[in-house]
Amino acid sequence: MEFKGLKAQYKALKDKIDLAMIRTALEGNFIMGKQVSELEDSLAEYVGVKHCITCANGTDALTMSLMYFGVKKGDAVFVPDFTFFSSAEVVSFLGATPVFVDVDQYTFNIDPKKLKEAITMVKKQGKYNPKAIIAVDLFGLCADYYRIKQIAKEYDLLLLEDGAQGFGSTIKGDAACCFGDIATTSFFPAKPLGCYGDGGAVFTNDDAADEYLRSVRIHGKGSHKYDNVRIGINSRLDTIQAAILQVKFQALKEYELDALAEAAAAYTESLRNVVAIPTIPRDYRSSWAQYTIALKNEQQRNNLQIFLKSKGIPTMIYYPKALHMQGAFKYLEYSSGDYPITEKLCKCVLSLPIHPYITKKELLKVTDMITTYINRR
Structure with a gap:
């Protein structure tokens, strides 16, 4: 018996996946081939946002998003205590401080009441500048974004939706990865939509964020490959992974x-x-x-x-x-x-x-x- 059924899935989709990989190899566009932009367009339409920016993995998606938010030393970012390490790791990686928040015992997601208490405590202590909330869609279930967005607005905080496990879920018909100022997901093989390696994506309606993220994922690229307008990272989704994801995305929807x-x-x-x-x-x-x-x-x-x-x-x-x-x-x-x-x-x-x-x-x-x-x- 398989835990996630990846072998069974490949068996069911083998002909289409094999063809997609062979076409990629024959075309020879292994980095940023047309399959990448085609996948981004399809995912953005599905989620219901203007922009989808793919990248190398879900952790990079979180990191790039916090970079756009300008998260830095002295900032506090509120993170659920019950989640995978990367949700908080990225905060410390950028020099900021993760402030953990307990979760709801039934949904396993961040508890809005405890979130508000944590924000109030940090503001009262005055040691850190409350900057952003990272809400995680755990085990396939969206967090309580109606309440979380109200709290973010009340305290003038940015909201990052970590939809690594939530892609494909909905609240009142609205798709996961549409709720935050920016949202991210992961294409790790065990995720609802997974590739055959690492991969990730960022979703946003913010045109400035789209421009920044497309630049920062390729070494801070400007108008061309050798024009570097900012310090960035190397975080591109491989074309062959995008081709595989196109096939698996259709199966997920259908x-x-x-x-x-x-x-x-x-x-x-x-x-x-x-x-x-x-x-x-x-x-x-x-x-x-x-x-x-x-x-x-x-x-x-x-x-x-x-x-x-x-x-x-x-x-x-x-x-x-x-x-x-x-x-x-x-x-x-x-x-x-x-x-x-x-x-x-x-x-x-x-x-x-x-x-x-x-x-x-x-x-x-x-x-x-x-x-x-x-x-x-």
Whole structure:
């Protein structure tokens, strides 16, 4: 059984993906070929924004966006404590200070109430300049952008949507990656829309941001290759990855999101009275980057994972260690207990196999084994 179904997906799309890769090789335009701009146009239209700027990976997408925001030493950027390291890493990389915010125990996303408390605290202390919010669309579910955008406006903060796991999800029909001043996503293979390596993109309606990001991703390029108007980085999406993404994007739109929703519904129906299942708020649609359950405690979670592995069922723990407890952020002097919801989730969450090609038989095996384990305890 596959955790993310990448082999099954390739088998289903093999002829189209192979053709796309061969065409790229025959054309020989391996860097910034036409497939890149074609993909950018398609993704921007899908999300409903003016501009999509692809880049080498999701972390670079975040970094370039914060560079455009002018984030620097002395600034505070508010980040959910329960997410992947890169969401906060990029803040420190630019010399600013990440301020962690606890999350909602049901959606796993940043808690707007706690966000407001964190902003108020930073302003009161006066040590840092509150600059921006990074809201993460975790496990395929958009953050609560209606409330977060109100908070950003109230405190005059910039809003960056980290949609690395959220691409394909919606709120009231509005697509993920349209909610922030700038939004980013990742094309890491395990993401809802993934390539065969690393890749990322930035989305914005800001013409000035579009111009800046297209420059900074290619060494601060100006009017031509050897005209450098600013300090930039080297962060281009390879043409062959863009060609692969075009094929996979069509599949995502045509049937993969529906298949993911069906798989998630099957899990929910079978497990709702067995374990704590994911919460999807009204008018939200998840793209199900992960289907994550919560157990009673760390021991039960770990023992269930071992049991499922013995039955040939792969699982993953996202995330076993809170950001505020990471060694890289030791200098911020956080302590155990500072973010109780995140710390609890780190000890009890478990992500189950889910992908568009998972079979009913596989789903039944997973739910039966979980039910068997929980009931016998």
